[in-house]
Amino acid sequence: MFNDKKEREDPEVGGAGMADIAFLLLIFFLLVTTIDVDTGIGLQLPPAPQEDQKPPPIKTRNMMKILVNAQGMVLMGTGEPEPTPVPQVKQKIKEFVTNRGQNPNLSDSPDKAIVSIKTQRATPYNVYIDMLDEVMGAYRDLRNQAAQAQFGKTYDQLKDGSPEKGKVKDTYPKKISIAEPDQ
Amino acid sequence: MGHFEKKSAKTSQDVPTSAMPDVVFMLLIFFMVTTVLREVTLQVKINFSRAENIEKITQKRLVSYIYVGPEKLSGNKLGETKIQIDDSIIEDVSAVQQLMYDKLKEEPKLIVSLRVHDETEFGIVTDIQQELREAGSLRINYSTKQER
Numbered sequence: 001m002f003n004d005k006k007e008r009e010d011p012e013v014g015g016a017g018m019a020d021i022a023f024l025l026l027i028f029f030l031l032v033t034t035i036d037v038d039t040g041i042g043l044q045l046p047p048a049p050q051e052d053q054k055p056p057p058i059k060t061r062n063m064m065k066i067l068v069n070a071q072g073m074v075l076m077g078t079g080e081p082e083p084t085p086v087p088q089v090k091q092k093i094k095e096f097v098t099n100r101g102q103n104p105n106l107s108d109s110p111d112k113a114i115v116s117i118k119t120q121r122a123t124p125y126n127v128y129i130d131m132l133d134e135v136m137g138a139y140r141d142l143r144n145q146a147a148q149a150q151f152g153k154t155y156d157q158l159k160d161g162s163p164e165k166g167k168v169k170d171t172y173p174k175k176i177s178i179a180e181p182d183q
Numbered sequence: 184m185g186h187f188e189k190k191s192a193k194t195s196q197d198v199p200t201s202a203m204p205d206v207v208f209m210l211l212i213f214f215m216v217t218t219v220l221r222e223v224t225l226q227v228k229i230n231f232s233r234a235e236n237i238e239k240i241t242q243k244r245l246v247s248y249i250y251v252g253p254e255k256l257s258g259n260k261l262g263e264t265k266i267q268i269d270d271s272i273i274e275d276v277s278a279v280q281q282l283m284y285d286k287l288k289e290e291p292k293l294i295v296s297l298r299v300h301d302e303t304e305f306g307i308v309t310d311i312q313q314e315l316r317e318a319g320s321l322r323i324n325y326s327t328k329q330e331r
């Protein structure tokens with residue numbers, strides 16, 4: 001057996017290394033390929049209005065009305081809406097949601113607080129997104145605070161579907177409603 | 184015949200590995216061929232708006248896109264704001280309802296991703312949202328990029 005090998009060499013190229021090369025290529029491309037992730041602001045639309053259904057009565061103090069008008073101005077308030085610069089929307093929403101019945105003009109409890117968003121036909125889209133971003137930011141901050149206080153983690157760190165996350169979510173339910181457009 | 188040679192003594196014990204690369208390449212090619220990259224040619228112009236508090240959509244197969252923006256015309260000109268679903272421009276907003284209803288029947292957990300040009304007037308988005316509500320596909324997502 002050993003004598004055989006010495007006499008004539010194997011003419012084939014070693015093929016075993018090829019598999020490694022192929023694997024290496026495969027892994028390289030797997031790592032390098034970035035599948036671009038979709039990002040965006042998620043929202044749940046209200047179901048289509050029924051024929052003879054009146055909207056449930058909501059106390060004015062529990063409804064933060066935000067109007068983004070055609071000029072790209074944000075008007076918000078529970079009573080008479082007042083012009084608000086976009087960067088202040090977050091703070092106002094936080095105050096509104098965490099009022100817990102103190103200020104008679106703001107919400108009874110975070111559970112009852114509703115943010116109602118209204119737009120006009122000529123409202124610029126980017127202002128609307130900026131405003132929505134602020135509202136989402138307010139809820140995110142509040143949920144992070146609650147999660148941090150109760151479980152010592154941020155809201156995102158809590159596992160999806162875990163009772164902890166559910167609890168934080170229930171503390172600050174995101175109740176954003178899109179107002180019916182004017183006909 | 185009648186007596187067998189002891190083969191095990193002579194043949195090598197190694198599994199032949201020379202076919203390994205072929206197997207790996209075949210796998211590679213199989214996956215390359217079966218992976219469908221769903222790309223649409225955009226017929227409308229879209230500049231994404233930016234936002235900070237965004238969420239990722241991890242389940243991409245649930246997503247269906249609606250593109251809204253000024254129509255791309257020949258010679259780098261931009262036309263009126265139009266709606267594009269899949270590969271075609273939708274002229275009439277009311278067609279959105281039927282299209283989305285069909286998609287919703289196929290995928291009950293449908294998320295409609297609205298990819299809207301940032302300078303669009305919101306009226307057309309309101310119209311689309313009304314149609315989506317009629318169709319019953321209520322989960323929407325305003326597609327935005329991370330603010331830098």
